Amino acid sequence: MKLTIDDSWNATVTGDPLRITPRFDFRDFRVRIAEYANVEERQRFLLDTFGSEPWLWDTPDELRFDQGSHELVGGELQLPDEAADAEDSARIPATPPVRPGGLRADETRDFRLEVTTELCRAPGDTVLTCLRDLDVLDAPLEARIGIAPDVALLVQGATVVGWSLTDPARYLTTGFAAPDPAPPSPATRLLLTECLDIVTSPLLDEVRDRNPAALKRLRTLDHALRNQRGDRHRADALLALISNLVEDYADPSAAQEP
Template sequence: MDVNVKVLLTDTAAAEVSGPPLSAPTRLRPVDASLSVGGGAEPADRERELAETFGSAPWLWAEADTVRFRAADRRLRSLFLRLPDLPSPDPLLCEQWTVAPVATGGLVADRAEDFALPAAAYRWTDPAGRHLVCLGADPRTRADAQRIAVRIADGTHLLLSDGLVTGWMVTDPARYLADGWEEPPATPPDATTALLLRDCLALTEGPAYDLLDSGDEASCARLRDLDRRVRAHTAADPARMSVLGKAVERLLEDVC
């Protein structure tokens, strides 16, 4: 679709879809429940980026995602998004985003000013594990709202409801599994990898995690079964199973 799209990051901060999307790798890290595109691997790199950019960042106790624009040309440079804990109360709404029209491109901010982009509150993964949708506590999505998914990086979309950012989505999230700052594997994941990630995410959602944390035996049995399935799939997808395996092992150590 036409990429001449206006993006309201907040009620006061705006940008326009322009130019190519971010070229940096998309990384989904289940261990620390985050998604990032760009940014620095070392603390010194991150400090330098903050000095050379503007936008949203978590200050003090603010639950804000990090979206940074270059001061020199106001173009999007990087983002770091937190994966919310709670399952979505409206799976149908989340599913509708998977078929929304898509615009592709980078962002150019209207003005060089800081703002706070609230972190998403709810998440949903489709049954096949091919879409991860994260929405804010107030998605402001009316039934007749214009929905657009802006692909700002490989697999990574900002979700617009009448132009306002109401969340984000990753298509084929298993493709971008990473541990630290290495690049995700170039080969696409198979259906089993997608389902294993789906099941890992399901076990760490609010009520499900609460059961694990309380020592619920049935929940711990599901976690141990997931660990077995991840190990069994290691030969087929070793890099991604290493990432998932570390996340599962940490859960087993912490709660079971």
């Protein structure tokens, strides 16, 4: 199968997906599929590869390819901050199933991978699906290409129209740290759902408007994360963003907007 990205840039699906464990950085709301451990290593990675990357104020999604083999070697994908309605999320098709595969660039040339705009949440947030737009749901998917464990690109008409992360709770972490290899606790799964409710519109808008009910819910969630027993790495990953919201909007000392 040949895929099209950015109108005229093409890659061929191979049989070799990445073996890199994804890292769901909840604070930055992105999924990293890379092994760099800090900013310096990331910069070297970008210099040694080609593909889609940030430039000045432009922050597209990233897929990076090896200069010699043209094989996919990593990337970063951003989650939209606006969640689709439950009715639209329920329209995500169950087929086709994920087919593991890598990508090989047809040429050594940079391109731009547009970020997705719609976050579709499966019940219990067992799968997060990020779509180019909701029009994608009006036609069948052609393929799901599993480029890394539990990370798949969604293909429609030979064009990449989105991506998905299965079992996102498993991959929760902060920054460049690797996720905890142990399975997430049931409490963490429930807290992830509550966190996603808080950090996506429309509830996030209510927090920013300092709606009393929304702020109470935010403080309750912050308290639950701070007092969770066990699975601390994942709880701290969720807390990294929630505590910032508390400080900015729910702290009594925070400045009130006019």
